[in-house]
Amino acid sequence: MIDTIYIEEQIEGLSKYQEILSRFPKATVITCTHYKEIFNPSAQSFRLQKKKPALILAKQTGKLVHPIPKSYGVGGRHNFYFSHLLNCLYDCRYCFLQGMYPSAHYLMFVNFEDFEKEIKNISQSKTEPTWFFSGYDCDSLALESVTGFASHFLPFFKRLPNAWVELRTKSVATQILHAMDPLPRAVVAFSFTPQEISSQLEHGVPSVKSRIRAMQKLAKQGWKVGLRIDPLLECRNFEKRYSNLFRNIFEKVPEHAIHSVSIGAFRMPKGFYKKIEKQYPEEKLFAGNFKSQGGCIAYQRQIEIQLKQKSVQLLSQWINPDKVFKCQT
Amino acid sequence: MNFVVAYLAEAQPVIDYYDLKKVDHASIPLFQNDQHSLVLSGLGKNSATSATENLSRSTNNPNGGWINLGISGHGSLAKGDLFIAGKILDDNAKETFYPPQLYASSITVSTLKSCSKPSMEYQEGMGYDMEAHAFYKTACQFTTRELIQVVKVVSDNPSFPLDQFSPKDAPVMINQHLQRIDDLVKQIEETSNTFQIDDKVEEMFESIGKIHSFSVTRSHQLQELVRHAKNLNLDLGVIKEIAQSSTNAGDAIKNISEFLEPYRTLG
Structure with missing residues (x-):
């Protein structure tokens, strides 16, 4: 799966690096001074690299934990995100990562201990529950067999009395979670679009059915699960498709196991959108009813409101509205 | 495909394989057919830069694939081995290039250092040439990095140092790898075609x-x-x-x- 591994010279002594390297005995290993030499240059094609991404092992420096955008939370007052990995195993055509990064290589930061220190400091500086979101710039679980992220960080979060962690995923690679006791302050959040949309836009992603099954199994085990209906996409038979999706989920996963549902209509910074559209000029999604508004490309206001209202209405048949959070454009 | 090759002795097998014809009235030593173009750059970085620039103006497809092919020294590979550059250094420039390795190939990946003059240095795992870095830097102006590759055949190593190498051996050395080089060419071209304007x-x-x-x-x-x-x-x-x-x-x-x-x- 990974044929080429780039490593920063400075991390060669770290145990995490040795551990990961041992999983790819046949990979070509190329050293670099800094990951930016590989990840950042211009004249790279995200689309082409996505066919066969390399793995870059590096050390992240500077600020490692960041506040999330306003209105992106799921009920907490203090919300942060951190990224041990940039880029994703999957290839979703609506994903902002395609526009944000010049390279599709998986960039993994192996200095987990530095992330832990910063998370701990933030957590200890707050008296109220503090949220840490791990799946903004990657899928939290999809590359677990490579990164060992969840197996490392969940025990750490368990020890922090007021820290909540969200793992956000489209993966069904949940074995690591089944092997441990559910954490009381962790939410395993699954992202969904209806299967008809997923088949068109979410390349390489497990089927909706298999993700619901994974969610059901975790819920049964006692894990709190979340639903992330983001992006919400305008499509033919919108009401029927989303209604089916919600029914299929809630018939399998009991309401009490669901910590939260968040909803956000498709939106993207204009610069990212233009870059992605240029990479995929034949993509039907980008012929959608979008408008440029305030530096963002999003659905025309009226369409966005309709999509959200209809979704909230459909969800209200299944879940307490207090658990539903709307991400604003 | 756009080939940049230093000498005719290295280029001749490619010219023969693809049946390229010399372009008579070109201002550069240029060989072409409908699909491929090849320029002889001559020795060194400046020659590689100007040959790559010149070829970009003469080729039908400057946004397509680019390959710098030739012979090189190597610190550990055997004489006659083929390798593709995964990292390209320069003895006088800070910038390092990492050609993305997207193609299914059995070709060994190696680091390559472009030197200002012929080198008798043989560091373990390192190849030595005089054009690749300048070629890569220039070709990046015309197309995306995934479509630019550097492929070399080892002409000398610690056991067979440079002073024992005869340029007359170059065609045979290149010739024995043409099938694998062609496999790579086809893959790069197929990839490049996904960029064609509708x-x-x-x-x-x-x-x-x-x-x-x-x-x-x-x-x-x-x-x-x-x-x-x-x-x-x-x-x-x-x-x-x-x-x-x-x-x-x-x-x-x-x-x-x-x-x-x-x-x-x-x-």
């Missing part, structure tokens, strides 16, 4: 553009609308009819936009 969209855009006088802004809008119509699987002939029945450029943009509106929803 001719149907371009043709229709140009055709409609002649019906009315479109300003630069409206011309961009028109191009986008035609592309969207194609992506939405609509008949581009209908788009042209709408433009023809419109009174002016602004009216055409408005009418085509309104026509597309109901189709813009995902299937």
